[in-house]
Amino acid sequence: EVQLVESGGGLVKPGGSLRLSCAASGFTFSSYSMNWVRQAPGKGLEWVSSISSSSSYIYYADSVKGRFTISRDNAKNSLYLQMNSLRAEDTAVYYCARSHSGVIQHWGQGTLVTVSS
């Protein structure tokens, strides 16, 4: 069974940093692209970033480019999102998602990031 478990969310002050993690199991992690998708409270889904299976291709939404960094460790079956210079508008539930050929197939349960003073 595919499992994606996010962690690392919490309350952080504007301008602060946070690192999210996603632990993957139940599939060959190194064979799949991975993504972060977020959802602000009461709002819709927003794609944040994607990384290819071997980290060769990385993409970011304009809203986070230059502030967020996606990475992965295939030996540890883990995906990461380093978030710097956080703003109030980054407050959201962050989901880790597995994709194949661009298609999101599985989602984690999400981790809440709150940016507030």
Place this chain on the structure above:
Amino acid sequence: DIQMTQSPSSLSASVGDRVTITCRASQGISNYLAWFQQKPGKAPKSLIYAASSLQSGVPSKFSGSGSGTDFTLTISSLQPEDFATYYCQQYNSYPPTFGPGTKVDIK
């Protein structure tokens, strides 16, 4: 960026009803269109990819159609567990973009 719109934004329906949700892309995306279901407080669930292909384990009461700019999601006979918000998403080009969602609730 490709903009995605959905209609209606919300609808009320009864158990057993046939429900259709429309999704439109601001430019042609071939069939690179996915649909997701999200229940309150839960993670989204993947339903359909390539406009009309069901993800593994998704019941056949869900169906999708369309190509180019206009797409539909149909639920053939609405059941209590289907009351949720539905999102379309294009993956034809980066950045992938989602529609604003359609909330389906009980009449």
